[in-house]
Amino acid sequence: MNDALDSKTSGRGAPDEGAVKPGSALFSMCLALTLVTASMSSPYLALPDLAADLNASTASLTWIVDGYVLALAGLVLPLGALGDRIGRRTMLIAGTVVLGASAFAAAESSGTTALITWRAVMGVGAAMIMPGTLSTITAVLPDAQRQKGVAAWAACAAVGMVLGMLATGVLLRWFTWRSVFVSGGVAALGVGLAAAFLAPETKSEHRRRFDVGGAVCTALAPAGLVYALIEGNDAGWGRPVVLVAMAVTVVAGAAYVVLGMRTEDPLLDPRLFRNQGFRAGAVALTVQFMAVFGFFFVGLQYLQLVLAYSPLKSALALVPVAVVVAVVSEVAPRLAVRAGMRTVLIGGLGLLGAGLLTLSFIDIDSGYLPFLGSLVLAGPGIGLTGVVGTSAITGSLPRDQQGVASAMNDVTREAGAAIGIALTGSLFAGHYRSSLPDLSRLPEPAAEVVRHSPVGGLEVAGRIGPQGALLATSVKEALMKGMSVALASVAAVIAVAACLLVRTPQRPAPPD
Incomplete structure (x- = not known):
């Protein structure tokens, strides 16, 4: 599916060796992937500002984050298949236009409905971009470099999330939340130009009926x-x-x-799940992204609302885990060769689950160091699971099915992220509300604002005089209760997934 390359216009055969610069192609594809994942994570640090400015409930905030991810998860397979037909670079560049234009429109939103809608359109653009990144890398790079390319791609998927939040933190120090979307639109333009000049056009050799x-x-x-x-x-x-x-x-x-x-010619043949390596990689990546994006939704509220960190300081607080992920991603392929795929995947999930479970025990007086310790424990799990899970999928299929492998890598990540945001957001909101004290002494409109979200609760606490300090403490304790239940539940899901991988072979079966 991925062998037909042409650095110019046609899709017949491989390009001339001098026409394709694998390093440049890898750079442009990793840059495009970073745009996609940074756009996923960038709104997280702006959620308190969005809640205050747009009067957004926790459910609305969940949709603002998840609208993008859900559109990406639902459309990545069909748009990837369309890119196989018309050219992956062409589809990617068109996707940067859609994502950039909708980001500019999102910056002008006057309410949550409009913002959710434009975030979903941004997700459509991301679904046009993402499928071509990994399939182009696996097609362009020589066999000897392909594993390193996959590792770099997986590392960018994780590091891009932190970069997106860092950029948001910097912007919010001087500008409003609208600047986050304006910068996303500008970045999309740059990514489109990089792909146009640095990446070859790739297409599928085989014309398949669209499923x-x-x-x-x-x-x-x-x-x-x-x-x-x-x-x-x-x-x-x-x-x-x-x-x-x-x-x-x-x-x-x-x-x-x-x-x-x-x-x-199905978009994703369900018979592929009979392949144990393919299935193991899909399970590991789905659960990993479910955990990571679920954590972002609740963990950043701890930093901003309980520890009172600024958006920039909150983003910087996550840099250590990004460093750990990047370092571990580099050594993960060698570790998988030595210890075996099953051992690394189960170990990675174990570390990730242990980190989130430890995080679920902190309280409003814990401070940053226990939070950091939990992240440093989870970080190696993210790096190991991301790289080895990706390699498990790509290594289970022959070269002419790397388009399918790329699609599976994409859909597992985005489906896991969408489910993780929805699951943790739902558990967090429910247990936050149920853990609040009796609010009958407050006027009903003020009580409803407190129930609406922790941001609203802290705003009310700041306006009611001497009793505000007690209410603020109660809101923070309710926030911690919601966070604890959400993260412990995700850790339980990770444990179940690790058990499902026990019978996975140490080495993926050689592709047919």
Whole structure:
């Protein structure tokens, strides 16, 4: 699927060796991936400002973050397949235009509905960009360099998230949250130009019929699940619309399997999951991204609302874990060769789960050092799982199926992120509200603001005089309760995933 390369216009055969500079192509693709992941994480540090400026509830904040990720998760497979047909670089550059234009539009949003909508359109642009990054890298790089290229790609996926938050922290020191989206639009323009000048055009050699049924199913299944998780907690699990969303998830998932078994050229053949290496990589990456993005949603609120860190200081507080991830990502391929894929994946998930579980025990008086210790414990797990999980998928398939491998890497990451944000956001919001003290002494509008979100609760506490200090402490304690339950639940999911990998072989089976 990925062998047909041409650095100019056609998709027939490999390009002339002198025409393709693998280093330049790798740089431009890693830059594009960094844009995608930075755009995913950049709103996190702006959530308190968004809550105050747009009067956004916790559910609305969840949708602002998850709208982008959900669009990306649902469309990455069909848009990746379309890119295989018309050219991956062409699709990527078009995606930078869509992402950039919608980012500029998001900066002009006057309410949460408009912002959620434009964030979703940004996700569409990201879904046009992301599939071509890994498939171009695996196609352009020589076999001897491909594993290093995959490791660099996986490292950029993790480091880009922290870079996005660092940029947000810097911008919010002098400007409003709108500047975050303006800078994202400018960055998208730069990425598009880099791809145009540095990356070759790549296409699939084989013209395949587009799998409409698979595209619909892979979009509906995660969308239904995320909607049910967010709205079920906010409005009630028994509401008909929530039950319908759950039913859509089940039906779409089952239909994907049935249609995929009957379709000659499915977007993602469900039979691939019989391959143990492929399946192990998919499980590990889904759970890893679920944990990382779930942590961002609740952990950054601890830094900003409990420790009273500025956005920039909060971003800098995460730099140590980014350094750990980058270093471990470099050694992960060698460690997998020595210790075995199964050992590294289970060990990586174990470290990640242990870090989040430890983090769930901190309280409002813990300070930064226990928080940092938990992150440093989780960091190696992120690096090991990300690189080895990616290699497990790409190494399980032959070279002409690397487009499928790339698509699977993309969809597992984004589906995991979307589910993680929805799950942790839902658990956090529910337990925050249930842990608040009796608010009957407050006027009902003020009490509703407190229930709305921790940001609202702290704003009310700052306006009610001597009783405000007691309310602020109660709000922070409720925040910590919600964070504790959310992170402990994610750690439990990680433990289950690690158990599922026990029978994974130490070495992936050689591709057919």
